[in-house]
Amino acid sequence: MKPITDVPALKQRMAPLNMDAETFRQNGHLLIDEIAAFLESLPERPVTRGEQPREIRAVLGEGSLPLNGTPLEDILPNAMELLFEHSLLNGSPRFWGYITSSAAPAGILADLLAASVNANVGAYALSPMATEIERQAIRWIAEFIGFPLDCGGLFVSGGNMANITALLTARKAKATWDIRQTGLGNRQMLIYCSKGTHTWINKAADLLGFGTNNIRWIETNEHQQMNVQLLEKKIQDDKKQGHLPFVVVGTAGSISTGAVDTLEEISSICKQYNLWFHIDGAYGAPAVIVPEVSHLFRGLEQADSIALDPHKWLYSPLEAGCILIRNRQALQETFSFRPEYYNFDGQEDDPVINFLEAGFQNSRGFRALKVWITLKHAGKHGYTRMIHDDIKLAKTLFKIAHAHKELEVVSHNLSIVTFRFNPRGTDSDDYLNELNEKIVNRVQAGGEAFLSNAVVENKYCLRVCIVNFRTRLEDIEALAEIVIRTGRAIDEELKKRELKLKTS
Numbered sequence: 001m002k003p004i005t006d007v008p009a010l011k012q013r014m015a016p017l018n019m020d021a022e023t024f025r026q027n028g029h030l031l032i033d034e035i036a037a038f039l040e041s042l043p044e045r046p047v048t049r050g051e052q053p054r055e056i057r058a059v060l061g062e063g064s065l066p067l068n069g070t071p072l073e074d075i076l077p078n079a080m081e082l083l084f085e086h087s088l089l090n091g092s093p094r095f096w097g098y099i100t101s102s103a104a105p106a107g108i109l110a111d112l113l114a115a116s117v118n119a120n121v122g123a124y125a126l127s128p129m130a131t132e133i134e135r136q137a138i139r140w141i142a143e144f145i146g147f148p149l150d151c152g153g154l155f156v157s158g159g160n161m162a163n164i165t166a167l168l169t170a171r172k173a174k175a176t177w178d179i180r181q182t183g184l185g186n187r188q189m190l191i192y193c194s195k196g197t198h199t200w201i202n203k204a205a206d207l208l209g210f211g212t213n214n215i216r217w218i219e220t221n222e223h224q225q226m227n228v229q230l231l232e233k234k235i236q237d238d239k240k241q242g243h244l245p246f247v248v249v250g251t252a253g254s255i256s257t258g259a260v261d262t263l264e265e266i267s268s269i270c271k272q273y274n275l276w277f278h279i280d281g282a283y284g285a286p287a288v289i290v291p292e293v294s295h296l297f298r299g300l301e302q303a304d305s306i307a308l309d310p311h312k313w314l315y316s317p318l319e320a321g322c323i324l325i326r327n328r329q330a331l332q333e334t335f336s337f338r339p340e341y342y343n344f345d346g347q348e349d350d351p352v353i354n355f356l357e358a359g360f361q362n363s364r365g366f367r368a369l370k371v372w373i374t375l376k377h378a379g380k381h382g383y384t385r386m387i388h389d390d391i392k393l394a395k396t397l398f399k400i401a402h403a404h405k406e407l408e409v410v411s412h413n414l415s416i417v418t419f420r421f422n423p424r425g426t427d428s429d430d431y432l433n434e435l436n437e438k439i440v441n442r443v444q445a446g447g448e449a450f451l452s453n454a455v456v457e458n459k460y461c462l463r464v465c466i467v468n469f470r471t472r473l474e475d476i477e478a479l480a481e482i483v484i485r486t487g488r489a490i491d492e493e494l495k496k497r498e499l500k501l502k503t504s
């Protein structure tokens with residue numbers, strides 16, 4: 001029998017995906033040049049073309065899986081055209097929808113670098129430098145928001161996963177039995193949060209076995225903050241019934257209005273009743289560094305865990321969420337399993353971090369790099385300025401809307417403003433809700449600017465969330481004009497419809 005290595009084709013293996021350095025360089029230069037031009041052109045481009053799936057599919061084509069390969073120099077121009085011309089551009093200075101930031105250019109380059117090294121940051125042995133960069137970035141984020149530097153933590157895909165990671169950690173820490181082995185049994189472990197909490201909590205309650213009926217949704221006050229008197233009463237009632245309250249979730253920057261719960265008060269209730277205090281700061285936590293609003297976050301440093309999304313107010317490209325856990329050991333106790341097929345133990349006198357033992361993922365990408373690089377690029381002072389400016393622009397929008405007789409302001413917290421178009425001072429919420437919903441849809445599809453919606457005290461509102469270092473004053477001023485112009489047109493259409501109904 002011939003030796004296996006004597007197969008001529010394998011001596012000079014030509015793998016279809018392999019690439020010589022010169023081809024890589026040429027394609028890379030082309031790509032970087034085009035990306036630079038694309039980023040420069042963002043202010044001139046529509047935020048979206050509002051294309052529907054059928055139109056997008058027609059542009060993309062419905063071809064079947066290619067059997068043979070195509071040179072990259074033919075693929076890249078097409079891929080760039082598809083993406084640059086048919087994407088919603090959240091990097092536009094006029095994108096203020098949901099909570100999605102403009103991605104920092106340094107973060108874009110960092111992702112390329114991360115993919116080049118392709119570190120598997122599940123185990124130190126597979127990613128020595130990447131693991132230590134992640135560890136340092138976690139410490140920097142703790143330092144950024146004033147959390148203990150010796151906390152545990154890791155990067156995850158986003159706010160949902162960060163919060164869910166924290167809830168599982170809280171579950172393990174507060175269970176007095178071996179919950180990893182025996183599960184919940186018939187016990188009712190209860191979660192407390194305000195009615196303004198993001199929907200991740202439903203997924204967490206479902207996924208982690210608590211059941212969504214075991215979420216206690218606490219009413220909010222007139223500032224959209226959790227009513228802590230009601231919280232305490234509910235905990236007492238539940239304890240009397242023999243249930244097991246175990247965690248209170250405070251929100252630092254709610255999805256709809258940016259409200260920050262009274263964290264200090266929640267913290268003292270948690271201490272009194274021996275409950276885990278988790279903060280969802282996915283959006284708002286970075287604003288703690290801005291002197292004008294830092295008082296809102298008093299008590300944040302007392303939390304057992306905090307979720308924070310670098311892909312929101314740290315302007316990191318998607319995806320980057322982060323969870324910090326005060327007691328680093330708690331993460332390990334929640335997530336660590338040690339199968340015999342892993343050989344990841346370090347030396348006794350110089351222990352290693354294996355992030356696979358601190359979260360849900362085994363194989364993990366190097367998300368930390370884009371966060372580490374952007375934190376270095378702007379520094380704490382740079383971030384303070386950018387976040388401060390976003391808040392100031394939101395305040396300016398609030399003032400513009402307040403001053404305009406056809407606009408009615410509803411709320412302003414951090415960098416989120418909610419308001420509605422009310423051209424005739426009517427108090428018919430039904431009419432205004434329909435009118436404003438139509439405005440949101442038309443503005444979103446029009447491409448001049450992108451905002452989203454919120455329902456605040458049964459009022460359907462236009463909602464602007466500025467986590468965008470490209471937004472300038474002129475963009476905010478333009479938005480008011482766009483909303484009023486669109487609103488007046490829709491109001492006319494609705495009036496005509498009413499008239500037609502009356503006369504028919």
Ligand SMILES: Cc1ncc(COP(=O)(O)O)c(C=O)c1O
Pocket residue numbers: 098099157158159160161198200251253254255280281282283309321
């Ligand atoms: C307060 C809050 N928590 C959690 C999330 C979920 O974050 P992600 O979309 O990154 O999973 C969001 C998203 O906007 C949010 O605003």
